[in-house]
Amino acid sequence: MSIGFNRFTRxxxxxxxxxxxxxxxxxxxxxxxxxxxxxxxxxxGLSAFGDLKYGPDAKQFSYAVDAPKGGSFAFSPSNWxxxxxxxxxxxxxxxxxxxxxxxxxxLCYDTLMAQxxxxxxxxxxxLAETVTISPDRNEYRFALRPEARFADGSEVTGEDVxxxxxxLKDKGHPQLALDLTNLETAxxxxxxxxxxxxxxxxxxxxxxxxxxxxxxxxxxxFGGRAFDDTGLEPVPGSGPYRVGRFQAGLxxxxxxxxxxxxxQLPVSRGIDHFDRLRVDFFQERTAAFEAFKKGEVRWREEFxxxxxxxxxxxxxxxxxxxxxxxxxxxxLPSLQGWAVNTRRKKLADPLTRRALATLFDFEWTNRNxxxxxxxxxxxxxxxxxxxxxxxxxxxxxxxxEPLRDGLDTAVFGEAVTQNVTDGSGRDRNLFRKAxxxxxxxxxxxxxxxxxxxxxxxxxxxxxxxxxxxxxxxGPYTQNMRTMGITADIRLVDPSQFQxxxxxxxxxxxxxxxxxxxxxxxxxxxRYFHSSSANQNGSSNYPGIANPAVDALIGA
Numbered sequence: 001m002s003i004g005f006n007r008f009t010r011x012x013x014x015x016x017x018x019x020x021x022x023x024x025x026x027x028x029x030x031x032x033x034x035x036x037x038x039x040x041x042x043x044x045g046l047s048a049f050g051d052l053k054y055g056p057d058a059k060q061f062s063y064a065v066d067a068p069k070g071g072s073f074a075f076s077p078s079n080w081x082x083x084x085x086x087x088x089x090x091x092x093x094x095x096x097x098x099x100x101x102x103x104x105x106x107l108c109y110d111t112l113m114a115q116x117x118x119x120x121x122x123x124x125x126x127l128a129e130t131v132t133i134s135p136d137r138n139e140y141r142f143a144l145r146p147e148a149r150f151a152d153g154s155e156v157t158g159e160d161v162x163x164x165x166x167x168l169k170d171k172g173h174p175q176l177a178l179d180l181t182n183l184e185t186a187x188x189x190x191x192x193x194x195x196x197x198x199x200x201x202x203x204x205x206x207x208x209x210x211x212x213x214x215x216x217x218x219x220x221x222f223g224g225r226a227f228d229d230t231g232l233e234p235v236p237g238s239g240p241y242r243v244g245r246f247q248a249g250l251x252x253x254x255x256x257x258x259x260x261x262x263x264q265l266p267v268s269r270g271i272d273h274f275d276r277l278r279v280d281f282f283q284e285r286t287a288a289f290e291a292f293k294k295g296e297v298r299w300r301e302e303f304x305x306x307x308x309x310x311x312x313x314x315x316x317x318x319x320x321x322x323x324x325x326x327x328x329x330x331x332l333p334s335l336q337g338w339a340v341n342t343r344r345k346k347l348a349d350p351l352t353r354r355a356l357a358t359l360f361d362f363e364w365t366n367r368n369x370x371x372x373x374x375x376x377x378x379x380x381x382x383x384x385x386x387x388x389x390x391x392x393x394x395x396x397x398x399x400x401e402p403l404r405d406g407l408d409t410a411v412f413g414e415a416v417t418q419n420v421t422d423g424s425g426r427d428r429n430l431f432r433k434a435x436x437x438x439x440x441x442x443x444x445x446x447x448x449x450x451x452x453x454x455x456x457x458x459x460x461x462x463x464x465x466x467x468x469x470x471x472x473x474g475p476y477t478q479n480m481r482t483m484g485i486t487a488d489i490r491l492v493d494p495s496q497f498q499x500x501x502x503x504x505x506x507x508x509x510x511x512x513x514x515x516x517x518x519x520x521x522x523x524x525x526r527y528f529h530s531s532s533a534n535q536n537g538s539s540n541y542p543g544i545a546n547p548a549v550d551a552l553i554g555a
Contacts, residue, residue: 039137042130046113048121048205048518054266063118064270069256072276076288077103078301082173083537087283087465087494088249091230095215097173097537099230100498102252102279107272108151109215109237112142112161112194114267120517121205123212124267127156127238128194131211138200140207144192149261150218151236158188163219165196165210167227174537179209179522181531203521238262240272251280283494285468295321304468305373333381334514338462339541341506343534346458355437356460356508359479361430363423369472378417380527384517388415399555403548425475434483450484459486463506465497502537511541524553 036050037043044056054061077086080103082094091099094106113123113131125131128142148156169180182202187195198206221236234243240263244255254277262268280297282288289307291297293314302308316322340353347353366374379387391414392400400411410416421427443450443458450458460480462473473489480487492500501509515523525532530545532538 037133039133039135042132042143044130045116045122045124046131046208046211047119047123048208052122052124053119054116054124058266060266060269061116061118061271066270067273069273070275071273072278073274073299074278074280074297075299076292076297076301077279078303079103081106082175083498085494085498086281088281089252090232090248090495092232092234092243092246093228093230095168095172095176096228096230097502098228100495102246102281104254104277104279105243106215107239107241107254107277108234108243109217109239110148110156110262111212111214111216113211115212116267121208123208126262126265126267127161127216128211136200137204138198138202140196140211141189142194142196142211144194145262146192147261148238150221150238151242151257152218152221154218154220156216156218156238157191158194159191160219161194161216162186162188163222164216165214167217168214171228174532174535175526175539176214178526178532178535178538179206180214181522182206183210205518205520206522209520209522240268241277244276249281251278253278285466305370306471308373309371332514332517333384333386333519334512335377335380335382336512337377337510338508339506339511340508341504341541341543342545343504343543344507346452346456347507349441351437351441352443355434355441356480358419358430358434358437359483360419360476361421361423361425361427361479362418363421364425364427365472365475367423368425369475376418378415381515390415399552403551406548430479431483438483445484448484449486457486458484459488460507461488461490462508462510463497463500464489464491464510465494467491469510501541504534504536504541504543509541513539521553529553 037046045052045054080086083091083097083099083101084094084103084105085100086103089100089102091101092105093099094101110127112126112128114126116122116124125145127144127148129145130143132141132143133139134141142161144156144158144161146155150156165180165183165186168176169183170177172180182199183196184199185195185197187197189195196207196210216238218236232246232248236242238261239257240260241254241256244253246252256272256275256277260268260272263272280288280291282291285304285307288297288300289311292300293316295316302312312322312324314322317324340347340356342348342353347356362376366372366376381387392412397412400407404412419430419433421430438450442453445451446455452458460477462477464470464473470489470491477487477489500506513527526539528540528544528549530547530550532540533543533545
């Protein structure tokens with residue numbers, strides 16, 4: 001049986017970054033401390049909220065099931081991280097910026113601790129049996145499990161952990177390296193103990209992300225090899241899976257390790273049931289969908305509203321071989337929209353970006369192209385309690401007032417929402433509003449073309465990786481052309497797309513992301529901080545670099 005399911009799912013807190021991403025906004029994220037975790041004692045887990053659901057004697061997570069192990073599972077990944085690419089791959093090193101790696105390489109590697117998915121911001125020992133916090137809360141001492149082994153049988157030692165963290169900080173993918181920015185030292189204290197010392201500038205919860213996401217590698221295996229090598233030789237890990245058969249760009253299989261050292265740990269029991277996991281790579285979504293219809297792929301998350309509404313009528317559905325269902329969206333901060341590259345002079349003025357956002361007729365698009373499956377995003381933290389509503393609260397004002405001189409007065413008013421049209425596809429108010437904004441930004445008409453003071457035409461290229469977006473973006477680019485903009489949609493191959501977004505070589509590009517329920521300052525820096533604005537490979541696609549945003553993240 002195959003499974004297909006669909007999950008479609010305001011205040012622009014700085015007018016200076018207004019419309020940096022179409023359909024985007026922002027809000028204040030409360031920082032949560034680890035102060036409730038005691039210092040000076042060995043802990044089996046850490047929680048942002050102090051209380052842990054699972055005690056030191058817990059046998060396994062309550063959501064883990066004692067199902068039979070075996071069989072195989074072919075699926076289309078619905079999310080990926082680091083340098084991973086769901087359309088192709090040319091390296092098995094997933095943790096650096098260079099190259100394109102296959103999704104789920106992280107299954108081959110263990111981390112110091114593992115996240116519990118049924119409680120917020122809690123992690124429990126994996127490679128580390130315990131962790132001890134220093135009185136100043138800047139030092140974490142991890143006691144490693146002596147039984148931990150890499151896939152080649154070698155022991156996991158403190159030197160491996162130190163090597164891995166320092167290499168990731170220096171040469172790792174920005175999604176990992178930025179989390180390690182405030183790691184001052186990483187040292188061994190015996191063969192099975194590691195001490196991580198931070199400089200005091202880290203967010204209180206930075207350790208949660210580092211301990212549960214930074215993979216540990218074998219220092220000995222690297223030897224003379226460069227850490228950021230992008231070859232196709234698997235780097236041995238200590239995780240529950242290892243790389244099996246693969247053909248670069250076409251498919252990869254992950255094989256469950258029957259000798260996995262951590263199989264009986266509380267964080268591992270009832271998890272990792274399949275003997276073989278397979279990911280096939282398709283450059284177009286239509287080809288991936290055809291493979292699903294034939295049963296070659298057994299699970300997929302549907303992202304295309306037209307396909308969901310009209311194309312799940314194939315024989316396997318009628319025969320009951322495919323289960324089709326909808327799941328309510330999780331209440332996590334999330335966003336889908338287009339990032340507007342503020343690094344480009346023509347897009348640096350927020351009035352220009354707001355005008356471009358105004359030209360997108362969401363109401364018509366949702367009704368005619370999305371089958372009314374979408375809700376409008378007004379915030380970078382949509383669908384969560386972090387999304388701005390109304391005027392700033394007293395707590396928000398306490399953060400904003402010291403920054404007032406550098407902020408637009410609109411920040412202190414009602415939360416900004418996106419433009420709403422009459423849904424006819426011919427709303428003249430849409431063009432009037434956009435025209436007024438373009439004029440305020442210094443653009444004017446010259447023989448039907450929108451030009452700046454120097455007579456340079458406004459050109460916009462929207463970068464895409466799949467043909468499915470051409471149908472959706474066609475009406476939007478037509479609205480741009482009506483306004484006098486030279487607008488094009490540029491479809492490129494997967495490798496070129498990844499290279500261009502990593503180096504911020506675009507005008508507009510689609511993006512979708514979600515945060516944890518309580519995102520850390522480190523996570524927010526990856527998306528919104530000036531330190532990530534020009535760091536290739538970061539998630540700050542719009543290039544947000546605003547001192548007030550920096551101050552709010554660090555508050």
